[in-house]
Amino acid sequence: MKVTETLNEGLKRKLNVKIPAKHLQTRLDAKLGEVKEKATIKGFRPGKVPLSHLKKVYGRSTMSEVVQEEINKSVTENLEKREEKAAMQPKIDLDEEKSNIEKVMDGVDDLIFDISYEILPKIKLMDFKKVEIEQPVVDIEEKEVDTELERLYLNQRQYEDKGDKGVIADGDKVGLNFEGKIDGVPFDGGKADHSHLVIGSGDFIPGFEDKLIGMKKGDKGVINVTFPKDYSSDKLAGKDATFDVEILHVDAPKEGKADDEFAKTLGLDDLAALRTAIKDQMANALNSMGSQRVKRQVLDALDEGHKLDVPEGLVEAEFNAIWERVTHEIKEHGKSFEDEGTTEEKAKEQYGRIAERRVRLGLVVAEVGTVNKIEIAEEELQQALIAEVQRFPGQEQEVYDYYRKNPEAVAGLRAPIFENKVVEFVTELANKTEKKVTREELAEMIKKDEEDDDVPQEHNH
Numbered sequence: 001m002k003v004t005e006t007l008n009e010g011l012k013r014k015l016n017v018k019i020p021a022k023h024l025q026t027r028l029d030a031k032l033g034e035v036k037e038k039a040t041i042k043g044f045r046p047g048k049v050p051l052s053h054l055k056k057v058y059g060r061s062t063m064s065e066v067v068q069e070e071i072n073k074s075v076t077e078n079l080e081k082r083e084e085k086a087a088m089q090p091k092i093d094l095d096e097e098k099s100n101i102e103k104v105m106d107g108v109d110d111l112i113f114d115i116s117y118e119i120l121p122k123i124k125l126m127d128f129k130k131v132e133i134e135q136p137v138v139d140i141e142e143k144e145v146d147t148e149l150e151r152l153y154l155n156q157r158q159y160e161d162k163g164d165k166g167v168i169a170d171g172d173k174v175g176l177n178f179e180g181k182i183d184g185v186p187f188d189g190g191k192a193d194h195s196h197l198v199i200g201s202g203d204f205i206p207g208f209e210d211k212l213i214g215m216k217k218g219d220k221g222v223i224n225v226t227f228p229k230d231y232s233s234d235k236l237a238g239k240d241a242t243f244d245v246e247i248l249h250v251d252a253p254k255e256g257k258a259d260d261e262f263a264k265t266l267g268l269d270d271l272a273a274l275r276t277a278i279k280d281q282m283a284n285a286l287n288s289m290g291s292q293r294v295k296r297q298v299l300d301a302l303d304e305g306h307k308l309d310v311p312e313g314l315v316e317a318e319f320n321a322i323w324e325r326v327t328h329e330i331k332e333h334g335k336s337f338e339d340e341g342t343t344e345e346k347a348k349e350q351y352g353r354i355a356e357r358r359v360r361l362g363l364v365v366a367e368v369g370t371v372n373k374i375e376i377a378e379e380e381l382q383q384a385l386i387a388e389v390q391r392f393p394g395q396e397q398e399v400y401d402y403y404r405k406n407p408e409a410v411a412g413l414r415a416p417i418f419e420n421k422v423v424e425f426v427t428e429l430a431n432k433t434e435k436k437v438t439r440e441e442l443a444e445m446i447k448k449d450e451e452d453d454d455v456p457q458e459h460n461h
Contacts, residue, residue, distance in 0.1 A: 003078060011118045011311050013084065016095070017074050019111040021104070027066045028107060032058065063105050075115055087311035090117035118311040123367045126305035131430035133297050136437045136445070138286045140279055144439075148278050153258040154198075156266070159251035166250045167216050170200045174212060175248040182241050189233075190241075194248055208243065219247045234333040289442050296449045298423045298430070302364050303357055310359045319355035326351060354453060365422045374421050376414055384413045 001023070007014030032055065075090050094101060095112040103109030159173045168174055174197050180190025199209045211223045223243045231237040256262065263274040326347065330337065337344045368374070385403055392399045403409050437445075 001074060003074075006114070007116075011087070011121060011309055013115075013117055013119060015078055015115045017078070017111075017113055017115060019070055019074070021108055021110050024063065024066055024070065024104070024111060025107045027070065028055075028059070028063050031062050031066060059107075060105050063107060067104065067111060070111065071113065078115065085120045086117040087120050088118065088313045088317070090115050092116075118313050120311065120363065121308045123306060123308060123364060125364075125367060125371060126302075128426045128429040129431065131298065131301040131305070131426060133294055133301075133427065133430045133432045134435040135432050136290045136293050136442050137434045138290070138437060138439050138442055140282050140286070144282065145275055145279050148282060149258050149275065152278065153262060156262070157256060158254045160254055162217075162250045162252045164217050166252065167214060168199060168212050168247070168250050169252070170213065171198070171253055173198050173251040173253070175251075176212075177246040177248065178243050180241050180243045182236070182239050184242075187236065187241075190243075205241075212245070212247075215245075215247050217247055217249055221245055234335055286439065286442070289446060293442065293445055293449070294427060295420070295423045296446075298426050299361055301430075302368075302426070303361055306360065306364045308360065308363075310356060310363065314359045315352075315356050318359050319352055322351050322355055323348070357453075365419055368422045368425065369418060372425060374418070374425060376417050376421070380417055381410070381414060384417055385410075388413060 001020075002018040004016045004018075005013070006016050071092055075092075079086060079090075093114045093116065095114060100109050104111050162172070166172075175194055176197065177193050178191065178195065179186055181187065197204060197209065197212075199212060201209070203209075205225045205227060207225045208223060211225075215221065221244075223245055225241055225243065227233075227236045227239050227241060229238040258271065258274075260270040263269070263271045266274065268274045268277060330340075337347050340347075342350075385400070388403070389396050389399045403413070
């Protein structure tokens, strides 16, 4: 086998390989020798079929196997010899000018082909002790606990029927039928039978709840509202609508307050225990938000600290996956890039940068994990699988079977666990300082982080 390097630019490599016809013929004879012992051909005793006859019957098909094996072998051997790792499956191109494939199959011409590939870059890891991290810290004030306690009480409070003549007032719980229409035509998701709504909760479209005040059981009417411009459904956002409503019952909240007795209905000893539980829950939520913010800082530092070339093929594959989801999302909502305040060209540039960042971080995170022997325990993977299964109530077995039969899906669960462990590793070594922020400031930081890397999510189920 003769190998000539014809391209070595950046991460791109191209090798021209020549395998002599004589070598291919030797390999063919060896393979046919194996076939000879097992071949059953009419007119010949087992094991006594002449090699010349075997070549007539099996020659070309067996030579095809030999050629494929030699190509695969040459790829593996050359990468090992050169101590290179291909970023993706190398591309094989037969040199049709120098190698006539028909003659190769007949065993009279050399096999000449090119191996084109990109290598994974060599990564020199940065000093993680130089990574600067601001750990956001939010103090929970008692008035915030008061607000959360009040919200919890209102959600859990009991109601009693106001009777046939009871008029709807702020704070009442109303049972009603409704059907929404735009230009007189009912729209999807706009109808409900015996729905429940607490007046003043803000759970419905702005203005809807207020216009129910004063109605009573049995009343029917039409309510005019306008959907908010930022409404979740693009088809309804900013649209004027009417709702035909029928009041089924009106319930007033029972007298009471958030006290020891209320705490006991929730399984706690007293109000103090309930306040502690609320505070702990708020702290856990804030800690989770803080960890999310720290993770972003670590990933930004890893991206900034490793300015390396990344394989174009990997970036292109990542971009294509992102772009497919983006265009699907745009089409699904009946929008255009202009509706989103951009153009297709600018969107491609943005997502191109995101794709390159993701590939670079993927390579760096993998290297950090490899160098520092960071591994995922089977128990951690099982916990992630259980958590994923629990996201689909009623479909648990179906989701479990999906992951059991799809190794790629399991790899999708493994990746974020591995990334989080690498982030934790770097965080431990980093230079950390605490920064006092408000809940609102922390939420704004996270919102901005998410907008900077905003890509529609892929749904597997």
